[in-house]
Amino acid sequence: MIWIVLLLGVVLVFVSAYGYKLNKKTAADYLLAGRAIGTFVMFFYVYFAISSAWTFYGFPGTIYNTGPGFMLFFSFTSFAFLYIIIGPKLWAGSSKYGYLSPVQFLGERYQSKALRLILGGILVLFLFPYLGLQAVGIGAGMKAAVGLPFWFGALYMTVIMLLICLIGGTRSVAWLNVLLGIIFTATFWGFLFWILIKTDNTSLSELAKRVQEIRPGLLGVPGPVNAWTTQNLMGLALAGLTVMAWPHVVIGTMQVKSMVVVRKTAIWMLLFSLIFCNIAAIWGYLVCPILVPGLKGKAADAVVQIAITKYLPGWASGATLLAVLAAAISTVATQLMVTGLLVSRDIIFSVSNKVTDKGLILWSRIGMVGAAVVSFILAILRPAELGLLLSNIASPGFALWLPALIGGVLWKRGTKEGVIVGIVAGLILLIVGSFFYKPLLLGFHPIFVPLLVDALLYVGVSLITSPVPSSVQKKFFEDIEDYLEEHASRNKQFDINRAPAVSPQVVMEAVKVKVEK
Amino acid sequence: MREITGHRPGRILLWVLLLSALWYVFVLPFVLQNTSYLLFGWMPVSVAFYNLQTIIWLLAFWVYTSRYWPYR
Numbered sequence: 001m002i003w004i005v006l007l008l009g010v011v012l013v014f015v016s017a018y019g020y021k022l023n024k025k026t027a028a029d030y031l032l033a034g035r036a037i038g039t040f041v042m043f044f045y046v047y048f049a050i051s052s053a054w055t056f057y058g059f060p061g062t063i064y065n066t067g068p069g070f071m072l073f074f075s076f077t078s079f080a081f082l083y084i085i086i087g088p089k090l091w092a093g094s095s096k097y098g099y100l101s102p103v104q105f106l107g108e109r110y111q112s113k114a115l116r117l118i119l120g121g122i123l124v125l126f127l128f129p130y131l132g133l134q135a136v137g138i139g140a141g142m143k144a145a146v147g148l149p150f151w152f153g154a155l156y157m158t159v160i161m162l163l164i165c166l167i168g169g170t171r172s173v174a175w176l177n178v179l180l181g182i183i184f185t186a187t188f189w190g191f192l193f194w195i196l197i198k199t200d201n202t203s204l205s206e207l208a209k210r211v212q213e214i215r216p217g218l219l220g221v222p223g224p225v226n227a228w229t230t231q232n233l234m235g236l237a238l239a240g241l242t243v244m245a246w247p248h249v250v251i252g253t254m255q256v257k258s259m260v261v262v263r264k265t266a267i268w269m270l271l272f273s274l275i276f277c278n279i280a281a282i283w284g285y286l287v288c289p290i291l292v293p294g295l296k297g298k299a300a301d302a303v304v305q306i307a308i309t310k311y312l313p314g315w316a317s318g319a320t321l322l323a324v325l326a327a328a329i330s331t332v333a334t335q336l337m338v339t340g341l342l343v344s345r346d347i348i349f350s351v352s353n354k355v356t357d358k359g360l361i362l363w364s365r366i367g368m369v370g371a372a373v374v375s376f377i378l379a380i381l382r383p384a385e386l387g388l389l390l391s392n393i394a395s396p397g398f399a400l401w402l403p404a405l406i407g408g409v410l411w412k413r414g415t416k417e418g419v420i421v422g423i424v425a426g427l428i429l430l431i432v433g434s435f436f437y438k439p440l441l442l443g444f445h446p447i448f449v450p451l452l453v454d455a456l457l458y459v460g461v462s463l464i465t466s467p468v469p470s471s472v473q474k475k476f477f478e479d480i481e482d483y484l485e486e487h488a489s490r491n492k493q494f495d496i497n498r499a500p501a502v503s504p505q506v507v508m509e510a511v512k513v514k515v516e517k
Numbered sequence: 518m519r520e521i522t523g524h525r526p527g528r529i530l531l532w533v534l535l536l537s538a539l540w541y542v543f544v545l546p547f548v549l550q551n552t553s554y555l556l557f558g559w560m561p562v563s564v565a566f567y568n569l570q571t572i573i574w575l576l577a578f579w580v581y582t583s584r585y586w587p588y589r
Contacts, residue, residue, distance in 0.1 A: 067561075067563075068561045068563050068564050069549065069563045071563055071564050071567040072541070072545070072546075072563065072567060074567070075541065075570070075571075076571060076574075077534070077537070077538070077570070077571070077574035077578075080574060080578045081534065084578060084581075084582060084586070085518075085521065088520075088588055204557075204558070204559035205555075205557070205558035205559045207559065208555055208558060208559040209558075217553070219553060219555060219561045220551070220552055220553035220561065220562075221549040221550055221551070221552050221561075221562070221563050222550065222551075228549075228563075229550075230546045230547055230550055231546075233545070233546035233549060234542055234543065234546045237541050237542045237545065237546060238542050241538060241541070241542065259588040259589070260589070262588075263582045263583075263586065263588075263589055266578060266582070267575070267578060267579055267582065270571060270574060270575040270578060270579075271575060273571060274568065274571050274572065274575070277567070277571075278564070278568070281564055285561065285564075286559065410518050481519055481520065484520070484588055485520070485587065485588075487588070488587055488588045488589070
């Protein structure tokens with residue numbers, strides 16, 4: 001089975017190489033897929049940028065350890081908020097002014113190159129643990145499924161993701177996410193039903209009764225190890241709402257073809273999450289506690305893999321590993337592309353006026369190699385269990401730029417001083433509170449106090465400092481909204497399905513006007 | 518923001534989002550404490566609330582963006 005897994009890696013690299021042939025060799029094409037992604041690909045691209053090895057291992061594993069209170073982390077409404085309220089403005093900035101990254105948008109909006117460096121640096125910093133946990137997932141999965149050493153799986157993952165990104169670019173990554181997402185979904189859902197039938201556990205109520213007998217308190221809140229106290233749940237729910245700040249999610253708004261794609265993607269995300277999160281949770285709180293009892297801590301990360309290896313035929317175990325690999329690659333490839341983009345556009349070239357496509361692509365690739373190496377080292381060190389690596393380290397870090405993002409797009413009065421003071425204070429609180437002096441977080445989830453302080457300082461300092469000139473305000477608010485309205489009216493004008501009563505002559509006249517324009 | 522705040526359905530959507538987000542972060546964690554009830558005999562209360570919340574958001578966005586959103 002290991003040969004099939006290795007073969008998948010080779011196939012993916014070849015698909016990327018084919019994607020490279022289609023690439024126009026410009027920075028916008030390599031980094032943003034030419035701003036031309038449609039609904040179908042966009043949905044898979046974003047959803048499976050989020051659903052990773054963590055979803056297959058860390059999510060059920062954490063619920064297995066701590067109980068279903070952890071579900072509150074999966075608040076997909078923030079995606080809809082991002083795509084419907086923030087996204088159109090970022091898309092217009094990208095489409096109208098040619099911005100390549102949301103950080104570049106904010107740097108221009110706040111009129112500060114220092115701010116671009118700070119935001120870009122912080123996002124890259126917190127992408128490392130997220131990248132690392134994918135390698136951890138594959139390492140743990142290969143070890144559980146075929147007995148290979150942990151480091152081999154982590155290294156395999158790192159090399160494959162690097163090759164895909166270096167060769168193919170965002171367009172290849174987006175299409176690969178479609179393929180990998182289908183493999184992942186079919187396995188994750190299909191094997192759940194199969195294992196329930198195979199082990200004669202077709203009644204969920206019976207399963208729940210047995211779980212209550214074996215592990216009292218697992219199905220309730222605060223859970224068997226008292227993990228989900230009120231304070232922790234508040235932080236977890238807040239962390240869930242800030243998932244919209246994940247850079248590899250935000251970047252999607254700048255890659256879409258039109259606003260129709262944005263709208264449909266948001267709706268599909270909410271609909272799909274309803275099914276997907278329940279399937280993942282059922283693995284964690286109903287199926288695995290019965291089939292694989294007794295695991296604790298990091299060992300629970302591989303609980304789904306262990307259950308499938310134990311109760312389903314050998315090939316199913318290999319197929320699971322393949323699915324986890326698919327999930328991990330789809331996420332990591334997207335994150336790695338974003339890391340490259342942030343390194344080149346917002347760190348290396350943030351202060352330079354001489355920016356060429358060649359230079360951007362080269363530095364993006366160098367950034368990707370650096371990020372891959374750091375994430376591999378993190379995976380080998382493996383400082384925490386998977387679920388916590390994401391919800392307690394990466395997610396709070398990403399959330400720090402949320403006030404700057406929302407304020408930058410929706411609030412004219414927001415200033416660079418507000419952003420810098422807020423984000424630096426939040427970062428210090430997060431690092432000191434998480435690693436050196438926990439009382440600083442007042443007993444809450446790591447996201448809570450740093451984000452609150454960040455947001456309050458952003459608003460307070462912005463109100464006492466001078467806003468950007470009115471010409472800049474007009475450029476980023478009125479002009480962008482006018483552009484979006486024009487875009488929408490153009491679409492409506494030529495959407496024949498929306499105007500069935502219009503005569504062919506009227507349609508032809510409209511087309512003629514469009515051609516003349 | 519004017520495309521949403523400029524008309525009544527948009528303002529309703531924003532209120533739904535704001536109130537539900539406040540409920541989700543600041544009220545629900547209190548409601549869930551010491552609950553062990555299972556809906557349908559197998560679904561924990563935390564999961565049931567999560568599902569309910571997602572359905573509300575899904576409907577709110579679906580109705581608004583398909584009927585009233587100016588950029589649809």
